[in-house]
Amino acid sequence: DSGVTQTPKHLITATGQRVTLRCSPRSGDLSVYWYQQSLDQGLQFLIQYYNGEERAKGNILERFSAQQFPDLHSELNLSSLELGDSALYFCASSVEGFSNEKLFFGSGTQLSVL
Amino acid sequence: GDSVTQMEGPVTLSEEAFLTINCTYTATGYPSLFWYVQYPGEGLQLLLKATKADDKGSNKGFEATYRKETTSFHLEKGSVQVSDSAVYFCALSGGGGGGSNYKLTFGKGTLLTVNP
Numbered sequence: 001d002s003g004v005t006q007t008p009k010h011l012i013t014a015t016g017q018r019v020t021l022r023c024s025p026r027s028g029d030l031s032v033y034w035y036q037q038s039l040d041q042g043l044q045f046l047i048q049y050y051n052g053e054e055r056a057k058g059n060i061l062e063r064f065s066a067q068q069f070p071d072l073h074s075e076l077n078l079s080s081l082e083l084g085d086s087a088l089y090f091c092a093s094s095v096e097g098f099s100n101e102k103l104f105f106g107s108g109t110q111l112s113v114l
Numbered sequence: 115g116d117s118v119t120q121m122e123g124p125v126t127l128s129e130e131a132f133l134t135i136n137c138t139y140t141a142t143g144y145p146s147l148f149w150y151v152q153y154p155g156e157g158l159q160l161l162l163k164a165t166k167a168d169d170k171g172s173n174k175g176f177e178a179t180y181r182k183e184t185t186s187f188h189l190e191k192g193s194v195q196v197s198d199s200a201v202y203f204c205a206l207s208g209g210g211g212g213g214s215n216y217k218l219t220f221g222k223g224t225l226l227t228v229n230p
Contacts, residue, residue, distance in 0.1 A: 002157060033217070043203065043220040056217050090157055100146040100165045100208060103218060105157030
């Protein structure tokens with residue numbers, strides 16, 4: 001158990017809908033990362049937060065947004081969903097968010113857009 | 115930008131065979147290098163890391179050496195076990211390419227299956 005909790009584990013929805021994925025980092029970790037894993041693109045970095053502030057942005061679509069709350073949990077919001085958004089979404093956390101740090105990954109949320 | 119290229123899978127080996135999974139990278143600065151492992155139905159776990167040239171990371175019998183001259187970080191294990199069956203990801207962080215200091219850039223992953 002990595003200590004990172006993601007909910008829900010599975011999500012099935014329709015095109016055009018909006019969903020929210022939730023992540024609770026390990027106790028004491030200030031930095032949260034979101035990744036998307038798909039068969040064709042592999043693991044793609046979406047966004048990173050550190051202590052409530054956005055720190056780095058990757059290949060995140062404009063239809064997607066995220067935030068980190070004062071209690072350090074994070075939510076990833078996906079809107080106007082398309083079939084191609086079907087993927088496994090991982091959250092990870094680390095203590096300070098430095099480049100040489102170990103990341104702890106949650107088990108992921110499997111999103112299926114039908 | 116930063117990128118990681120690792121050997122295409124899948125790789126199938128018999129128990130006690132020698133394992134090599136090749137990984138090369140492109141980065142503008144001096145990145146940290148990692149190998150992560152993903153077991154079925156689970157999230158990724160750090161296997162080993164190296165933060166500067168010529169460092170060797172090792173864990174659970176796996177090893178990888180940070181080779182700056184060849185921009186490589188190949189994963190090796192002398193004798194694989196059935197329990198090593200998983201997907202292995204090479205990754206880098208802190209390459210210095212335009213805001214990449216914090217994020218991990220992953221290779222596409224290599225599926226390893228070890229048969230008894």
